[in-house]
Each structure stands twice: as C-alpha cells, then as structure tokens.
Amino acid sequence: MSDTIFEKESKYFFHTFHRLPLEIDRGEGVYLYSKEGKRYLDFFSGLAVNPLGYNHPSVNEAIEKQIHRYIHLSNYYVQEKTVELAERILSATGYQRIFFSNSGTEAVEGALKIVRKWGHGSKRTTILNLTNSFHGRTMGALSLTERPKYRDGYDPFLPNTNSVTFNDVGDLRAKVNEQTLGLILEFIQGEGGINVVSSEFALELKSLKEKYGFLLIADEIQSGIGRTGKFFGFEQYDIRPDIVVIAKAIGGGLPLGAILGNEKVAEVLTYGTHGTTFGGNPVACAAGCAVMEEIVNKGLMKRAGVIGGYIKSKAMELQKQFPAVIKEVRGFGCMLGIDLHREGQSIVDELMNRGVLINCTNVTVLRLLPPYIVTEQQCDQLMFELHSILKSLK
Ligand SMILES: Cc1ncc(COP(=O)(O)O)c(C=O)c1O
Numbered sequence: 001m002s003d004t005i006f007e008k009e010s011k012y013f014f015h016t017f018h019r020l021p022l023e024i025d026r027g028e029g030v031y032l033y034s035k036e037g038k039r040y041l042d043f044f045s046g047l048a049v050n051p052l053g054y055n056h057p058s059v060n061e062a063i064e065k066q067i068h069r070y071i072h073l074s075n076y077y078v079q080e081k082t083v084e085l086a087e088r089i090l091s092a093t094g095y096q097r098i099f100f101s102n103s104g105t106e107a108v109e110g111a112l113k114i115v116r117k118w119g120h121g122s123k124r125t126t127i128l129n130l131t132n133s134f135h136g137r138t139m140g141a142l143s144l145t146e147r148p149k150y151r152d153g154y155d156p157f158l159p160n161t162n163s164v165t166f167n168d169v170g171d172l173r174a175k176v177n178e179q180t181l182g183l184i185l186e187f188i189q190g191e192g193g194i195n196v197v198s199s200e201f202a203l204e205l206k207s208l209k210e211k212y213g214f215l216l217i218a219d220e221i222q223s224g225i226g227r228t229g230k231f232f233g234f235e236q237y238d239i240r241p242d243i244v245v246i247a248k249a250i251g252g253g254l255p256l257g258a259i260l261g262n263e264k265v266a267e268v269l270t271y272g273t274h275g276t277t278f279g280g281n282p283v284a285c286a287a288g289c290a291v292m293e294e295i296v297n298k299g300l301m302k303r304a305g306v307i308g309g310y311i312k313s314k315a316m317e318l319q320k321q322f323p324a325v326i327k328e329v330r331g332f333g334c335m336l337g338i339d340l341h342r343e344g345q346s347i348v349d350e351l352m353n354r355g356v357l358i359n360c361t362n363v364t365v366l367r368l369l370p371p372y373i374v375t376e377q378q379c380d381q382l383m384f385e386l387h388s389i390l391k392s393l394k
Contacts, residue, residue: 020352027054030374032357041378043358043370048190048222048335051249051295051304053371058290059252066286075276081286088292092231095244095260099269100280104221104247105136107257108184110274111243112140112158114261115182115215118268124181124214125160132166132362134191135184135219144184147192166192167201176208182215182243187233190222193362194330194337202237209239215265216241221257222335225249226295226372229305229333236332252287256280295372304372307379308333311368314383322390327364334374338366347389354385 003011005023023035030053032040045051052059066081073079086098101107115127129135129144136142142151143158151157160181165171166189176183183205189195209216218241223233225246234241242264247257257279261268295301312329315338319326328339340347344360351358361367370379 022352029053029055030371030378039355040352041356041381043356043368043374043382045369045371046253047248047359048227048369049248049251050253051225051227051300051334051372052252052291053373056252056290056294058294059287062252062286062290063254063283066283069282071283072278072281075280079280079282079285081282081289082280085285085288085292088289088296089246089250089258089260092292092296093244093260096263097261097266099259099274100285101247101257101259101276102255102278102281103136103257104219104245105138105141106276106279107221107245107247107259108135108141108144108219109138110259111184111217111245112144112182113274114243114259114265114268115217117273118215118265119181124179126179127158127161127181128164128175128183129161130166130185130189131163132189132192132195133163133184133186133219134189135186136221166195167198169201169204172201172204172208176212176214178212180212180214182217183209184217184219186219186221186223187237188223188228188331188335190335190367191361193339193365194335194367196330196332197237199237202239206239215243217243217245220244221247222369225291226301226304227333227335227369228331229301229308231296231301233332233335250288250291251284252291254281254284254287256284256288300372304333307370307372307374307376308336310376311370311379311382312336314379315368318383318387318390321387325390325393331368334368334370334372336368337361338368340364340366347386350389351382351385354389356382356385358382 025033025035030042032042099110129146131146133146135145143161146163162175164175187197218234220232242262244260250256315329319329325340326338327341330337344364344366348358348360359367
C-alpha cells in the first residue's frame with residue numbers, strides 16, 4: 001500500500017512543522033472542508049492571513065484578471081497593481097514610502113537595514129526589542145526575537161541588540177539612551193500569547209523617543225491590516241512609529257509583505273541599496289488591492305472591531321463562569337487571547353474534534369484570529385463548544 005500524505009510529509013520534509021491530522025479539500029467563507037467532507041469553523045484564518053475568509057470573490061477575481069495580463073515581470077518595471085497597492089496603503093496610513101517584500105521576516109530584515117543605514121557612522125548602535133517578542137526566522141529578525149524556543153542553537157546573533165522587559169517601564173528607561181538606534185516591538189504580541197503593551201509603557205516609549213530621537217519600528221505583521229479594528233495595532237495608542245512592517249493579511253493569501261517609512265527614513269534607501277526578485281509581485285499586489293478595498297473602503301475593518309468586541313465579551317463571560325480555568329482575556333478586535341491557568345493544547349484538540357479550529361500559543365493561551373467576516377452565530381458556536389469543554393474539565 002502506498003504511503004498516506006501524512007507519511008509522505010514526514011518522510012520528505014525537514015521536521016519543522018507539526019501538521020494537523022487534517023487534510024483540507026477546500027475553503028468557503030469562514031469554513032474549511034476536509035477531504036472526508038467534514039466542515040470546520042475556522043477561527044484561525046491561516047494564521048491571520050485570510051481576513052476576508054476563503055474563496056472571496058473580490059480576491060479571486062483580482063488574481064484571475066492579473067494572471068491573464070502577466071504574473072511576473074521583475075522590479076525593472078513599474079507594475080500597475082503594485083503601484084496601486086502602494087498608493088492605497090500609503091493613503092490609508094499616512095506613511096511616505098514603501099518597499100514590498102515576500103514575507104514578514106523579509107520586511108523585518110529590510111527594516112533593520114534601514115535602521116542601521118540611518119544611524120550609520122553615528123554613536124547610535126543598539127537596536128532594542130521586547131522580551132517574549134517574535135519577529136521572524138531569518139537571522140536578523142531572529143536576533144530581535146527574544147523567545148528561546150525560536151533562538152536556541154542559532155547563535156551567534158547580530159551584535160548590538162538588547163531586550164527590554166515587556167511592559168516594564170523602569171527597564172525601558174534604564175536601557176534607552178544616546179546609543180539607542182532603534183526599538184522594534186509588536187504592540188500586541190502574537191506568538192508570545194496576545195500580550196498587549198500597557199498605555200503607561202507606550203507613553204514612556206513616546207516620551208523617550210522624543211527625548212533621544214531613535215527610530216521606532218512597529219511589527220504589524222500579525223496585528224495590522226485592520227485586525228484590531230484599526231488599520232494598525234499601534235493606533236490603539238497615541239504613538240506614531242517611524243517604520244512599520246506588514247505582511248500576512250495584505251496579500252489576500254498570497255505571499256506579500258512591506259516596509260513603510262515616514263519622512264525621517266524616506267531618503268535612507270537609495271538605488272541599488274536594497275532589493276528583491278519577487279517582492280511586490282503583481283498578482284499578490286492585485287489580491288492586496290482587493291483586500292484594501294474590502295477592509296478600508298467597504299468597512300470590514302470596522303466590523304473586525306465590532307465582532308471582535310462581541311467575541312471578547314463572550315469570552316469574558318466564560319471567564320466569570322470558569323475562573324479556575326481562565327486567567328485572563330486579552331487583545332483587540334479579531335486578535336484575542338484566552339489565557340488559561342493550564343496548558344491549552346488539549347482544548348484546541350477537542351475543539352477540532354467538534355469542528356472548530358483555533359490555536360494555542362505560548363502553552364497556555366488560546367489564540368483567536370478569525371476572519372473579519374465571522375458572524376455572531378458562528379462566534380456563539382465557538383463559545384458553546386468551549387463552554388461545554390470547560391464544563392467537562394471541572
Ligand atoms: C509579529 C510577527 N512578526 C514577524 C512574523 C514573521 O512573518 P513571516 O512568517 O511571514 O516571515 C510573524 C509571523 O508569524 C509575526 O507574527
């Protein structure tokens with residue numbers, strides 16, 4: 001008998017991913033359908049990549065139109081959809097310049113290069129990050145990723161980096177000085193367990209940035225493109241980063257990332273000093289234009305905030321009913337974490353048995369990243385199943 005697809009996967013691939021024991025046939029809206037025909041309600045949306053759900057007609061149509069024109073030309077050419085997407089993103093966000101990459105980690109790498117070049121030859125040398133951060137898997141991004149789970153065995157890392165303890169205002173004050181070149185952070189940490197930067201921390205960051213003039217880099221790869229109900233997660237605070245990196249949702253499911261910069265860094269990169277073969281691919285950018293149209297112009301971002309608020313209120317009701325199991329509910333919009341007093345994976349597995357997909361991150365945090373089109377009834381179904389599982393734990 002020939003190997004199953006799972007056996008082949010295990011035989012052929014480096015063992016980097018623990019795949020789910022589930023083979024998906026197709027997706028439609030908020031649902032995924034397995035090869036066996038079982039339907040799954042997906043509150044994970046391809047790890048924050050599919051805000052419009054699966055098989056969205058606008059995204060499909062945009063992709064289809066573009067592939068009949070050209071799929072790839074190279075960055076020697078100006079390309080209509082790439083320029084259109086740049087214009088849409090810059091006018092929605094107020095940033096001045098953009099560089100398209102293929103992924104989040106590449107956007108972080110490019111941002112680090114901008115930061116280094118901006119401070120080149122000055123006394124500014126140190127790039128700070130926050131503890132528990134995740135910025136990607138390439139060596140630069142990994143050097144600014146703090147969690148040992150991702151770093152172990154890969155040192156030596158980039159020099160002149162240091163970590164500030166998450167939400168520790170005293171540590172921030174102690175580590176920021178004249179030598180600080182930049183500070184990169186997720187205002188809402190994703191992989192780290194939906195940890196939200198406190199308003200006191202953001203306020204101190206703003207005042208230190210004004211005092212020392214270092215570059216602030218927001219990693220909006222998971223929290224951006226409307227997921228929190230605002231275009232960027234940092235808009236939940238009164239602060240304006242100099243550089244923003246995005247990816248995931250912007251490509252409508254195709255690989256796409258970007259670096260956005262303000263006037264302070266607009267002239268740092270000059271011809272030939274940074275580049276990419278595929279970044280800004282016209283098909284991915286055509287899909288991105290459709291995403292921007294739905295999220296910004298057709299009100300889906302607002303909806304992410306509203307439906308996310310609904311999910312959060314239901315999760316907090318659950319917390320009241322099960323205080324011995326649920327420690328805290330955190331996050332904004334469609335980026336929520338239910339932090340448990342125990343490990344969460346068995347709950348995730350049981351939800352999958354019951355036809356609902358979520359994920360567990362940082363051991364104890366049930367992470368919800370639904371598409372913004374999710375309905376109240378679908379949220380109720382998740383809460384019903386979660387309630388029934390938590391009840392059985394008692
Ligand atoms: C906050 C954050 N930064 C960076 C990355 C890396 O992005 P990519 O996997 O596209 O390289 C991720 C991916 O999960 C992320 O969540």
